Amino acid sequence: MSAIKCVGILTSGGDAPGMNAAVRAVTRAAIYNGLKVKAIYRGYKGLITDEIEEFKTQNVSNIIGRGGTILKTARCKEFMTPEGRMQAYETIKKHDIDALVCIGGDGSLTGARIFASEFNFPIVGLPGTIDNDLFGTDSTIGYDTALNTIMDAVDKIRDTATSHERLFFIEVMGRDAGFLALNGAIATGCEAAIIPEIATETDQLGELISQGFRKSKNSSIVLVAESPITGGAIAMAERVKNEYPQYDVRVTILGHIQRGGSPSAFDRILASRMGAAAIDALLDDQRNVMIGVENDQIVYVPFNKAIKNDKPINRELLNTLRILSI
Ligand code: ADP
Secondary structure, eight states, X not given: OOSOOEEEEEEOSSOOTTHHHHHHHHHHHHHHTTOEEEEETTTHHHHHHTOEEEEOGGGGTTOTTOSSOTTOOOOOSGGGSHHHHHHHHHHXXXXXXOEEEEEEOHHHHHHHHHHHHHHTOOEEEEXXXXXXOOTTOSOOBTHHHHHHHHHHHXXXXXXXXXXXXXXXXXXXXXXXXXXXXXXXXXXXXXXXXEOGGGTTTOOHXXXXXXXXXXXXXXXXXXXXXXXXXXXXXXXXXXXXXXXXXXXXXXXXXXXXXXXXXXXXXXXXXXXXXXXXXXXXXXXXXXXXXXXEXXXXXXXXXXXXXXHHSOOOOOHHHHHHHXXXXX
């Protein structure tokens, strides 16, 4: 018999479409297995300010298709201090919570790892981020929806780029990871993607310019990952304007629309599988792991691996983009 009788659930860090589907899945799978569920509001902040409510199955009705997170999310500086985490631990004890399921990105899972080892407390993480930058899972919850949002937006910008024969630099999210930019570029037939992973090995813009942006085309679109490493779309556009004044250059920054909207079928299913797997993992005495899906199989990824290892970009995709943009 597992010693776990009550599971706390929270969403933390940047919101991502599909977080609600994950909250629903964790809640329902826990109740199905005879566990109590305590919903914690505003991520780790709610553990410090004691914003906790018991959830029944009806608390998660009709949320599978909603973007954002009904639990709210926040960034919490106090949780980064030992005193803050001690306060969080006291709240957890007060509410008789025996284990936590934390849904969030790299930062949230780092916080979970530190807390779990400090208090020897069982935590299972779910990868909830549009960036897809967690190691050990083919996809994170929210990534597919964000990619589809980017695709819709770029398709629309393509209309004006073509009509005016312009060169567009479109900035997408992904501070340290180029998954959205690279796959977004392939999905929309872009000329190139400028991504942080290869920023130090090659002058991506220089290469592109030297190919002449394909004279046969009457518009060009380049997706740029928002990152201090790439410099972002504005910096790219400035460079082209200075060095190649013949191009009619425009910039669009997609911004927060990338995080919003109803999750795709893929993200709803992924979040549902991962949420149910989180409860299985806890009942199976798994500790301090992130749930991943690799090759369509649920896997348990130790926090250390999920957070610390840089998830590599698939070089074959870069090559495909190059070949198809001639
Ligand atoms: P994301 O989870 O989307 O990557 P953040 O990096 O903002 O978002 O992290 C979310 C929260 O996780 C932070 O506000 C903080 O409460 C917690 N967190 C992040 N890093 C740490 C850390 N090193 N130690 C403790 N808590 C952390």
